[in-house]
Amino acid sequence: MHWMKKLTVAAIVSATTVSLIQAAELGYPEKEELTFGFIKLTDMAPIAIAYEKGYFEDEGLYVTVEAQANWKVLLDGVLDGRLDGAHMLAGQPLASTMGYGTTGHIITPFSMDLNGNGITVSNDVWAKMKANIPKNAAGKPVHPIKADALKPVVEQFHDAGKAFNMGMVFPVSTHNYELRYWLAAGGIHPGFYAPHKFDTSGQIDADVLLSVTPPPQMPATLEAGTIQGYCVGEPWNQQAVFKGIGVPVVTDYEIWKNNPEKVFGMSADFAKKYPNTTVRVTRALIRAAKWLDENNNANRAEAVKILAKSQYVGADAEVIANSMTGTFEYEKGDVREVPDFNVFFRYNATYPFYSDAIWYLTQMRRWGQISEDKSDEWYKGLAKSVYRTDIYEVAAKSLISDGVVNATEFPDFAREDGYRDPQKHFIDNIVYDGRSPNAYIDKFKIGLKTGDKL
Amino acid sequence: MAITTIFNRSTSDQKLLDRVNQWLANTVKMLLPAVLGMLTFLILWSLAAQNIDTSLGKFPGPSVVTAQFGALYTEHVEEREKAQLFYQRQVQRNELRLVKDPNYQSKIRLYTGKKTILDQVATSLITVLSGFFAAVIIAIPLGLLLGLNRNLNRAINPLMQIFKPVSPLAWLPLVTMVVSAVYVSKDPMLDKAFLNSMITVTLCSLWPMVINTSMGVASVESDLMNVSKVLRLSMLTHIRKIVVPAAIPLIFTGMRLSLGVAWMVLIAAEMLAQNPGLGKFVWDEFQNGSSASLARIMCAVFIIGFIGYLLDQAMLLVQRLVAWDKSSVNQ
Numbered sequence: 001m002h003w004m005k006k007l008t009v010a011a012i013v014s015a016t017t018v019s020l021i022q023a024a025e026l027g028y029p030e031k032e033e034l035t036f037g038f039i040k041l042t043d044m045a046p047i048a049i050a051y052e053k054g055y056f057e058d059e060g061l062y063v064t065v066e067a068q069a070n071w072k073v074l075l076d077g078v079l080d081g082r083l084d085g086a087h088m089l090a091g092q093p094l095a096s097t098m099g100y101g102t103t104g105h106i107i108t109p110f111s112m113d114l115n116g117n118g119i120t121v122s123n124d125v126w127a128k129m130k131a132n133i134p135k136n137a138a139g140k141p142v143h144p145i146k147a148d149a150l151k152p153v154v155e156q157f158h159d160a161g162k163a164f165n166m167g168m169v170f171p172v173s174t175h176n177y178e179l180r181y182w183l184a185a186g187g188i189h190p191g192f193y194a195p196h197k198f199d200t201s202g203q204i205d206a207d208v209l210l211s212v213t214p215p216p217q218m219p220a221t222l223e224a225g226t227i228q229g230y231c232v233g234e235p236w237n238q239q240a241v242f243k244g245i246g247v248p249v250v251t252d253y254e255i256w257k258n259n260p261e262k263v264f265g266m267s268a269d270f271a272k273k274y275p276n277t278t279v280r281v282t283r284a285l286i287r288a289a290k291w292l293d294e295n296n297n298a299n300r301a302e303a304v305k306i307l308a309k310s311q312y313v314g315a316d317a318e319v320i321a322n323s324m325t326g327t328f329e330y331e332k333g334d335v336r337e338v339p340d341f342n343v344f345f346r347y348n349a350t351y352p353f354y355s356d357a358i359w360y361l362t363q364m365r366r367w368g369q370i371s372e373d374k375s376d377e378w379y380k381g382l383a384k385s386v387y388r389t390d391i392y393e394v395a396a397k398s399l400i401s402d403g404v405v406n407a408t409e410f411p412d413f414a415r416e417d418g419y420r421d422p423q424k425h426f427i428d429n430i431v432y433d434g435r436s437p438n439a440y441i442d443k444f445k446i447g448l449k450t451g452d453k454l
Numbered sequence: 455m456a457i458t459t460i461f462n463r464s465t466s467d468q469k470l471l472d473r474v475n476q477w478l479a480n481t482v483k484m485l486l487p488a489v490l491g492m493l494t495f496l497i498l499w500s501l502a503a504q505n506i507d508t509s510l511g512k513f514p515g516p517s518v519v520t521a522q523f524g525a526l527y528t529e530h531v532e533e534r535e536k537a538q539l540f541y542q543r544q545v546q547r548n549e550l551r552l553v554k555d556p557n558y559q560s561k562i563r564l565y566t567g568k569k570t571i572l573d574q575v576a577t578s579l580i581t582v583l584s585g586f587f588a589a590v591i592i593a594i595p596l597g598l599l600l601g602l603n604r605n606l607n608r609a610i611n612p613l614m615q616i617f618k619p620v621s622p623l624a625w626l627p628l629v630t631m632v633v634s635a636v637y638v639s640k641d642p643m644l645d646k647a648f649l650n651s652m653i654t655v656t657l658c659s660l661w662p663m664v665i666n667t668s669m670g671v672a673s674v675e676s677d678l679m680n681v682s683k684v685l686r687l688s689m690l691t692h693i694r695k696i697v698v699p700a701a702i703p704l705i706f707t708g709m710r711l712s713l714g715v716a717w718m719v720l721i722a723a724e725m726l727a728q729n730p731g732l733g734k735f736v737w738d739e740f741q742n743g744s745s746a747s748l749a750r751i752m753c754a755v756f757i758i759g760f761i762g763y764l765l766d767q768a769m770l771l772v773q774r775l776v777a778w779d780k781s782s783v784n785q
Contacts, residue, residue: 028555033563040741051566057543060551064566067738069728216741223509239743243509310750311568314742 026398029060029277037068037077037086040216040313041233042320043113043262044087045303046344048312050288059280070214071170078267079104085281087112088265091172091360093386100195100369101172105268109282109391111352112262114343117175117252118237119182121229122222126247128153140334144254144427147186154188154207167213167221167230171202174261177363178252179231183208184446185428192368194454222246234323235315241329242319248330253338257425258347260356282395286350290405293345300325348411352392354418355434357383362437366447373450379437389418514749522749530570537565571735575757578720578731581648585655586716593663594705598693601671618661622654622719626726629653647729654723659716666708670701706773713769717762732758
């Protein structure tokens with residue numbers, strides 16, 4: 001009987017997926033029970049999908065996924081070890097590694113998505129802005145709507161002696177930089193930071209006062225009139241349309257086509273101590289991202305259902321679906337096709353490009369969060385220590401050899417240097433080349449340039 | 455003989471019937487206002503609900519909330535099924551790995567999925583009872599001491615008066631910081647979140663018990679004190695035989711008050727600190743802002759209320775069992 005038992009076991013083993021055979025080569029995870037944090041936004045989807053589709057379990061990982069109150073609590077959690085990893089703003093690992101705000105070395109082996117944010121203004125502001133926006137043949141506003149249309153409204157506020165306030169989600173959030181980029185492109189000064197003078201309000205010389213509000217509270221804060229507009233991820237722009245309290249005017253896709261958005265952050269210590277675990281987490285997330293974009297977004301409807309569960313995003317499925325399934329509703333009834341509003345896998349979205357990191361660093365310098373000049377090498381060195389393409393590469397190659405993902409779906413690792421080709425699609429037509437950050441910073445009309453110090 | 459028996463039986467039947475009738479009449483008399491009150495409340499609620507438009511849609515009326523109770527239960531059942539599958543997969547995975555890697559220390563990890571409303575109720579109950587019992591252990595001896603020693607009472611009373619009205623929300627940040635500073639261990643036996651909630655509950659539910667216990671002790675009749683003196687009872691016997699029995703009704707009144715406070719404090723603490731439990735459930739739903747959120751919060755409100763009522767009734771029952779001064783129980 002004994003041999004029979006052995007035989008059955010052997011049969012089971014050979015019947016299991018290739019990934020388990022690969023597992024022996026990759027090594028088992030050093031830490032199996034993990035807790036990941038996230039903020040209630042649709043772009044946390046890769047984590048939810050990796051959990052629900054069993055991709056984490058396939059790697060031998062038992063993951064608990066926990067919603068966090070705000071971005072600071074989340075970052076502190078990763079730094080003090082309460083969380084093993086988290087859905088983070090692209091600027092967070094960079095800022096915390098260089099020591100702006102909470103300090104600690106955070107790395108990211110995986111970029112979670114492209115685009116996905118929008119800027120919403122209150123109904124009142126929209127009514128005033130609308131007069132300044134040209135109309136197309138169908139009588140609808142011509143997109144992209146530039147901040148030029150907002151400028152007279154801000155001036156009206158100032159003439160009446162009132163401040164014009166807008167919300168963003170975190171000082172080093174992608175939203176902060178996108179909102180600033182959009183405002184500055186329209187000639188509105190969003191204000192400087194001066195950390196060396198202990199002024200981290202970001203409101204020096206500002207025409208528009210920006211302040212921090214956690215994403216889920218954005219609509220309520222707008223409704224209360226505390227702010228006149230905000231920049232946030234989904235579903236909180238579509239929520240404003242549904243509730244009838246505001247109008248999204250522009251998406252980040254229009255500000256910078258296919259801009260990098262969230263990353264998956266882990267502490268550098270964790271990655272060093274548990275290398276196999278880190279690679280395995282990356283593998284699971286890559287598979288989840290692929291699932292989200294597969295067959296031309298065919299799985300998005302199912303993803304929406306999962307995200308609408310109360311333990312994930314929890315907003316109504318129809319609100320989440322509005323942006324996740326390739327459309328975006330601006331003014332009520334003005335639904336437009338934005339197939340790439342949320343990109344999780346296409347266009348090498350998951351690869352942590354150094355040039356993506358450097359763009360955020362250039363914006364930190366532009367607005368004074370980095371208070372003095374840094375060499376191009378400094379930008380590149382910091383990007384390299386945070387954006388861990390090496391971990392990504394190990395994970396991707398093992399997925400290729402398992403036959404789970406095609407090599408063509410990844411960058412060509414033999415030749416990839418981590419820098420995207422110069423990118424043109426910005427709302428103000430300024431070209432970005434990550435290889436020469438200082439030259440890029442000097443191109444802007446509003447903002448600090450090389451040599452400037454407040 | 456037989457006839458009389460039958461006759462007797464029928465009279466006793468008659469008596470029984472009368473009593474049943476009387477009981478029914480009494481019950482109806484007692485229940486009728488309660489039912490009427492309930493109905494009026496439901497009508498007023500649904501009327502009001504129809505006229506309140508929030509940004510999350512209409513305020514949920516009774517029928518929507520009832521439906522949501524069903525939905526919450528369904529979610530619970532589904533989650534339990536998912537948990538079952540999770541454990542099955544885990545056992546299989548462990549076996550497979552043991553075949554390849556015999557040194558592997560396999561173990562079964564707890565389900566990592568979401569906590570259902572019933573899980574949250576259980577967490578809240580465990581937390582409130584632990585916090586409450588911790589408070590009992592501190593408060594009753596302290597109350598006895600204060601009641602026995604007038605000077606000690608004078609010394610501590612002002613402090614107590616200041617701490618008594620402090621809201622749990624003020625304690626919570628302090629407790630959180632102290633717990634994370636002091637309670638450091640590699641493999642903590644208790645969750646920090648649990649400790650935070652529990653200690654906050656303890657701090658807030660101490661005072662009614664201390665005050666009532668000391669009052670109970672101070673109000674022991676002087677005759678009894680004299681008896682104790684005449685008998686030259688030792689301190690311990692004095693407390694055991696004279697003081698405690700006399701103070702018991704007030705001690706339990708204090709405990710009942712404290713448990714009520716503890717339950718209220720816990721929900722607030724869980725909400726603020728994002729600690730697991732019913733409070734977190736309410737906060738999460740508020741954050742989700744879906745069209746069902748308000749109805750789900752209303753469900754939580756009823757559950758919180760009902761459990762609070764049950765806790766109070768349970769305390770009352772215990773009080774009845776141990777106290778012989780019936781009049782105080784009926785108050």
